[in-house]
Amino acid sequence: MDSDAWEIIHIPDKPTFSPEHQPTLKVYASVIKPNFANTIVRHLCKIASLEDLRHVKRVRKKILPDHGEPQLTVILCLAPEDNDDDMPPDIQKLVDPYELSPFITEVCKYAAVSKEEWEEQCKLWPTSFHPPTYNIDGIGGFSEEDTQSICKFMRVAIDLAVCGHKTIVNAAVIVDPSVKRIIASETDQVYPSSASGDMTSAETKSFKERGESDHCQSIDTVTDASSEMCLNGILENLNSSLSTVACLNPWQWSLQSHDDESKWHPLKHASMVAIESSSARDRYLFPNSTDSFINNHSQPSDADCPAKKQKTNSHCADVHNDNKEALRDPLIEKPYLCTGYDIFLVWEPCTMCAMALVHQRIKRIFYAFPNPTAGGLGSVHRLQGEKSLNHHYAVFRILLPGVAHNALHQDLKCVTAES
Amino acid sequence: MALVKEEDSHKYMGFALQQAKLALEALEVPVGCVILEEGNVIASGRNRTNVTRNATRHAEMEAIDELVEQWRKDRLSPSQIAEKFSKCVLYVTCEPCIMCASALSFLGIKEVYYGCGNDKFGGCGSILSLHFGSSQTEQGQGGKGYKCRGGIMAEEAVSLFKCFYEQGNPNAPKPHRPVVQRERS
Ligand SMILES: [Zn+2]
Ligand SMILES: [Zn+2]
Numbered sequence: 001m002d003s004d005a006w007e008i009i010h011i012p013d014k015p016t017f018s019p020e021h022q023p024t025l026k027v028y029a030s031v032i033k034p035n036f037a038n039t040i041v042r043h044l045c046k047i048a049s050l051e052d053l054r055h056v057k058r059v060r061k062k063i064l065p066d067h068g069e070p071q072l073t074v075i076l077c078l079a080p081e082d083n084d085d086d087m088p089p090d091i092q093k094l095v096d097p098y099e100l101s102p103f104i105t106e107v108c109k110y111a112a113v114s115k116e117e118w119e120e121q122c123k124l125w126p127t128s129f130h131p132p133t134y135n136i137d138g139i140g141g142f143s144e145e146d147t148q149s150i151c152k153f154m155r156v157a158i159d160l161a162v163c164g165h166k167t168i169v170n171a172a173v174i175v176d177p178s179v180k181r182i183i184a185s186e187t188d189q190v191y192p193s194s195a196s197g198d199m200t201s202a203e204t205k206s207f208k209e210r211g212e213s214d215h216c217q218s219i220d221t222v223t224d225a226s227s228e229m230c231l232n233g234i235l236e237n238l239n240s241s242l243s244t245v246a247c248l249n250p251w252q253w254s255l256q257s258h259d260d261e262s263k264w265h266p267l268k269h270a271s272m273v274a275i276e277s278s279s280a281r282d283r284y285l286f287p288n289s290t291d292s293f294i295n296n297h298s299q300p301s302d303a304d305c306p307a308k309k310q311k312t313n314s315h316c317a318d319v320h321n322d323n324k325e326a327l328r329d330p331l332i333e334k335p336y337l338c339t340g341y342d343i344f345l346v347w348e349p350c351t352m353c354a355m356a357l358v359h360q361r362i363k364r365i366f367y368a369f370p371n372p373t374a375g376g377l378g379s380v381h382r383l384q385g386e387k388s389l390n391h392h393y394a395v396f397r398i399l400l401p402g403v404a405h406n407a408l409h410q411d412l413k414c415v416t417a418e419s
Numbered sequence: 420m421a422l423v424k425e426e427d428s429h430k431y432m433g434f435a436l437q438q439a440k441l442a443l444e445a446l447e448v449p450v451g452c453v454i455l456e457e458g459n460v461i462a463s464g465r466n467r468t469n470v471t472r473n474a475t476r477h478a479e480m481e482a483i484d485e486l487v488e489q490w491r492k493d494r495l496s497p498s499q500i501a502e503k504f505s506k507c508v509l510y511v512t513c514e515p516c517i518m519c520a521s522a523l524s525f526l527g528i529k530e531v532y533y534g535c536g537n538d539k540f541g542g543c544g545s546i547l548s549l550h551f552g553s554s555q556t557e558q559g560q561g562g563k564g565y566k567c568r569g570g571i572m573a574e575e576a577v578s579l580f581k582c583f584y585e586q587g588n589p590n591a592p593k594p595h596r597p598v599v600q601r602e603r604s
Contacts, residue, residue, distance in 0.1 A: 250521070250525040251524070251525055251527070251562060251563055253497060253501075253525070254497045254498045254500065254501030254527075255497070255498070256497050264491075264497075265484075265487055266487065266497075266500070266501075266525060266526060267480070267483065267487075267522050267525065267526070272475065275473060275474075275475055276473060276475075279471055279472045279473035282472045283471070283472055337472065337474050350521065351517055351518075351521040351542075351547070351549065352517075352518050352519075352521035352522050352525065353518075354517075355516060355517040355518035355521065355540070355542070356474075356475045356518050358517075358540075359468075359474035359475050359516075359518065360473070360474045360475060361474070373553070374521075374553065376517075380553070381547060383517070386546055386547075388538065388539050388540070388546055389539065389540060389546075390539060390540075
């Protein structure tokens with residue numbers, strides 16, 4: 001499989017608009033005399049700072065064809081959307097002393113995210129344009145090497161979602177991109193039928209075995225043929241039932257048939273399980289880093305169920321080695337939650353999972369298919385655009401080759417209009 | 420929406436605040452909750468995000484997991500468990516975040532009462548309104564909403580947050596800025 005055929009697109013913080021149809025705001029503006037410019041602008045910044053319009057230039061300079069002097073026009077303040085003759089009194093006071101003749105004009109409401117948008121904006125009123133980098137790798141484009149490794153990890157997620165399950169589930173792979181190491185890889189555990197026998201045994205394996213050799217190996221040795229098979233499996237199933245993909249049908253967990261042999265939980269979506277597993281890894285690799293209060297206050301709850309105890313025991317044997325490895329390998333630093341980590345998901349996470357990934361401080365999210373029923377990253381809600389949240393991740397969609405005509409892609413148009 | 424008598428709602432929120440205080444003593448973000456079935460407390464939970472290093476271990480999740488474990492041990496089927504949740508009422512000291520508000524909708528809980536609002540992450544009106552359920556459902560499935568009311572003993576909940584942020588979050592990355600914002604980690 002050729003990774004050139006995989007396309008990675010950024011899903012921005014706000015829905016994208018075609019450059020010609022960007023939302024605008026009305027403002028009061030006036031031509032000013034150049035010798036008043038500095039005083040007026042200083043004054044206006046105090047009484048009418050345009051906090052949400054930082055991308056809009058306060059002063060427009062126009063060279064008129066007939067005289068050599070540039071004409072300066074300044075934005076006085078925001079204008080009410082409905083009422084035209086309601087200029088605030090302190091702006092009104094400036095009219096006479098500075099010989100202003102206010103008029104209403106329009107500026108673009110949001111900062112441009114592409115050069116095309118910016119050029120269109122400046123036809124209305126000049127704005128500034130900062131190509132979006134936000135310090136998050138990839139928004140400005142990926143290197144060939146990064147693209148290769150992103151596609152590899154997405155293949156791991158697809159393998160997990162399809163292979164070894166009776167029905168298709170979602171899968172989540174958390175990766176430390178700085179060392180290209182898998183931190184956790186899990187699937188939905190909402191339905192008993194979705195966890196096959198070997199998944200249960202995977203539960204009891206150590207992180208070292210599971211995370212750092214199984215999957216690293218599988219990345220290096222996975223043959224194109226086998227992952228091609230999984231990809232085809234998922235493509236075939238895209239048109240049939242996806243009812244067991246937890247994030248797509250989060251309200252339907254109770255419809256499953258009863259099977260008291262296997263483990264299931266209505267909220268154990270793949271992302272939630274992967275976060276749990278990465279935090280467990282953190283606790284095992286760095287057992288002492290939160291000091292004494294850990295032991296004093298641990299509460300007898302879910303952590304004490306027999307299965308987890310067993311898991312804990314099986315890890316104890318490894319802790320010694322892992323610690324040694326941690327000491328030796330300067331690349332393993334104690335993580336703060338999932339700071340700096342990427343997560344690869346086959347389906348766009350639901351709002352619960354998307355918020356969980358905010359809480360756990362994931363840096364970048366990659367998913368292959370949108371989630372029109374409950375998606376939290378653009379399809380229904382768009383958490384990456386909620387300014388009030390205390391952490392923001394960058395979201396990318398990976399377009400797989402050969403899926404463009406699928407029914408699930410009806411909303412593709414709204415996410416592909418990209419910078 | 421006077422579903423519960425005032426004194427009863429104070430009694431139940433008192434239990435939730437008790438959990439929040441235990442969280443504070445354990446140097447955790449002080450949020451606590453209880454889940455009731457027919458007026459009886461059947462589960463409780465408090466924030467355990469620092470000790471678990473799992474920032475999703477909110478009070479609500481702790482209480483929900485306690486119930487799911489118990490009911491699975493009792494060999495209840497998924498539909499019986501759903502039936503159980505549809506009769507449950509949650510009291511939590513702070514408005515459920517977007518994650519927990521979604522989870523409560525997925526479970527089909529009956530009613531939610533909270534203390535203070537959560538103006539950063541709130542999923543029951545502050546940022547998103549997930550308690551209304553979803554209108555976007557395929558095959559007519561799901562999208563469950565639940566009744567929700569806030570402002571119950573909100574000052575008590577806020578004063579616990581103040582205590583917590585005065586002592587600082589011990590698990591924040593170092594060097595950490597003095598914490599001034601009210602938030603749930
Ligand atoms: Zn989910
Ligand atoms: Zn929460």
